[in-house]
Amino acid sequence: MRNTWVVPDGVERVLHNVDAIEMLPGVIDGLGYRKVFVISSHTLNAKTDVVKKLIAALGERFVGFTDEVGDHAPVSNVLKGAVAVHKSEADVMVTIGGGSVIDFAKFIQLALSEDAYTKEELIERGPFSISADGMSIVGKSRATPKIRQIAIPTSLATAEWNGMGTPMDDQTRQKIDLMAYRGAPQVIIYDPSILAQTPRKLILATGFRGLDHAINAVCNVSPHPLATALAERSVALYMENLPRVARDSSDREALANCQLACWFVGMVLESVYSTWPFSGGSVIVIAPFAGVQHSDMACVMMLAQARWLEGLSDPPQRRITEILGRTGESFSTILTELLVEMGLPTSLDDLGISDDTLEETIPMLLKAHYVTQHNLREIKTADDIRAVLALVRH
Secondary structure, eight states: OOOOOOOOSSOOEEEESSOHHHHHHHHHHHTTOOOEEEEEOHHHHHHOSHHHHHHHHHGGGEEEEEOOOOTTOBHHHHHHHHHHHHHHTOSEEEEEESHHHHHHHHHHHHHHHHTOOSHHHHHHHSOEEEOTTSSSEEESOOOOOSOOEEEEESSSSOGGGOSEEOOBOTTTOOBOOEEOTTOSOSEEEEOHHHHTTSOHHHHHHHHHHHHHHHHHHHTOSSOOHHHHHHHHHHHHHHHHHHHHHHHOTTOHHHHHHHHHHHHHHHHHHHHHGGGOOHHHHHHHHHHHHHTOOHHHHHHHHHHHHHHHHTTSSSOTHHHHHHHTTOTTSOHHHHHHHHHHHTTOOOSTTTTTOOHHHHHHHHHHHHHOHHHHSSOSSOOOSHHHHHHHHHTTOO
16 A cells, blocks of 8 residues: 655646636736747647637737647657747746647646757656656656646546656657656646537547546555545546536536546546556557557557456456446446447457557567556566457457
């Protein structure tokens, strides 16, 4: 049992179930900022008027904008973004988008704070590792942040709750582990009406990514009692409200409850992330290499892990089924039913990933700390990985 609680690094204020555009100018002025650089997803900017309304609300505070983030935040885009923010002389970034957008701003913060404007400099100055006691994440960067971000999340996968991220190397299509010192957003603003602008499938898929995080906190090799309590509540909120969103993606109460679930599990991440099990780590490796969205990959890997853990005589997922009022049922069956109900992927075939591609990822998975080191049921060898993946092949 873990006896240390780690407060999320950098988050100072959370606004929940509010009108983000209405609240934003006051938040910026209250923190003493004067020049705002806005970063959004391309889709949100192109297909809705939310970004235009946000920029209009900023008035003379607005000094720059980009929506050139890209899937998995390629390093080349990060470096271009860092130059643009530097030239704008902004003193704060406002992000409106999902995990790629929020992570993108973390990497820009790292680049500006460390004066790192090449891929090699980012890789040298921004890595993170597991502490000597194995209980926490340690980032190499300790430069005082030259800029922070205020985040308005449009997904449910918890990227806003830590300073870590994994941009994609354009050449290798592999992820690079980076961590900005105090890199989590200074302020998080949860607005259900803005979340409702996200395509329903993406809301649901990222909700399952957040659910995966909550499950991994409960099924952790080194749990913390507070983390477990928050994660269990998060699981219940996701499982109750995601089906409501599937039926009506404008259901404000359900969306706000999903954001609350995101908040609960976000508070957990810094305390248990160092002992993350297979499903979380495998997503980071396979998704970019196979050209699949993180959130879609998470649906399938979460199911693979649930089936793998049912090989234990006393699977920890039993507690989750009790919370859901489905004592005695298989947790993987419950997950499968929910994924099917929402039209989300349940197999590697659904994702269009070939056997050859999976085989190429196995050496990378074996090297990934989060894949082989912290599993309640051992996953150590290439054959172990093949056995887990076979559980969701078809």
